Amino acid sequence: MKPLLLVVTRVASQVFLVLFLVTTGCSTNRITRPNAWAPATQPEGRTVWTFAWGAFHQDINATNCLGPGLSEVTVKGNFGFSLISVLSLGTAMPVRIEWRCAKERPTGGDDF
Numbered sequence: 001m002k003p004l005l006l007v008v009t010r011v012a013s014q015v016f017l018v019l020f021l022v023t024t025g026c027s028t029n030r031i032t033r034p035n036a037w038a039p040a041t042q043p044e045g046r047t048v049w050t051f052a053w054g055a056f057h058q059d060i061n062a063t064n065c066l067g068p069g070l071s072e073v074t075v076k077g078n079f080g081f082s083l084i085s086v087l088s089l090g091t092a093m094p095v096r097i098e099w100r101c102a103k104e105r106p107t108g109g110d111d112f
Contacts, residue, residue, distance in 0.1 A: 044099060045074075067102065073098070
């Protein structure tokens with residue numbers, strides 16, 4: 001009976017560890033404009049890197065956005081990105097940035 005309990009405990013701990021690693025470390029942050037400025041494009045995105053604790057970084061030039069600019073910006077992280085950051089002691093930090101362009105004119109509400 002003891003060996004069976006040991007096997008069940010080991011399998012349960014391995015399942016918990018896998019679920020913990022897969023589900024933790026993911027984050028999404030969004031910056032949006034007021035509802036009057038609806039998104040006009042499908043989201044575009046790019047993975048960018050920051051090196052040496054922010055001393056060197058990649059900028060994104062959203063050349064597809066004309067007129068009022070961006071409607072929504074999303075910054076995403078995941079377990080792999082967090083692992084890279086931790087293992088490199090913060091010297092290399094990747095992040096996924098996605099954006100949508102705004103429509104040319106507001107769909108309603110105040111023109112600000």
